Amino acid sequence: EDQVTQSPEALRLQEGESSSLNCSYTVSGLRGLFWYRQDPGKGPEFLFTLYSAGEEKEKERLKATLTKKESFLHITAPKPEDSATYLCAVQAGDSWGKLQFGAGTQVVVTP
């Protein structure tokens, strides 16, 4: 059965204090690994798709990397506006395209 586990559950950072979020997964035939950002009371906002081990993508202060068993979301010099829940999801090769999500990591960045 496909599984996605995110850690830590919550992360509190000082502004400028870089850190990494982890997403470990087991899936039959990975078609893609997706990162989303979700603000309270809103729908998830798409950030990145990674398709193969070794792939990296960047957007502003965020960088996502992928290995065969896990993905990392690195936040460099975070600002308070980076506070959100970050969701990781996988898409299996034997699915029609549904995303299997982890429970998310809640990030709070204080000034």
Next chain:
Amino acid sequence: EAEVAQSPRYKITEKSQAVAFWCDPISGHATLYWYRQILGQGPELLVQFQDESVVDDSQLPKDRFSAERLKGVDSTLKIQPAELGDSAMYLCASSSRGVGGEQYFGPGTRLTVT
């Protein structure tokens, strides 16, 4: 920038009543998804449409939930009768392609069943 539209944004209903949610995907997106998200958890797929056809409804509680996308554009998700355990955020997403494609989410409908 094109967005997924959902209505209503909030809905409060009593248990045993019927409730319906509406979704209008990004123009041209053939694939439409309905997810349910319980507070503190990630979204879980309820049903997936490819054009007007259901391709995955394995997690849809079919005794009380129904979904349709009659003309392959907008979609409606219905619950009848609603139960206390249905309280959650209902999210609609669309994609230009199924496997491998990014899914773009709407703002969601927050349902509270009393």
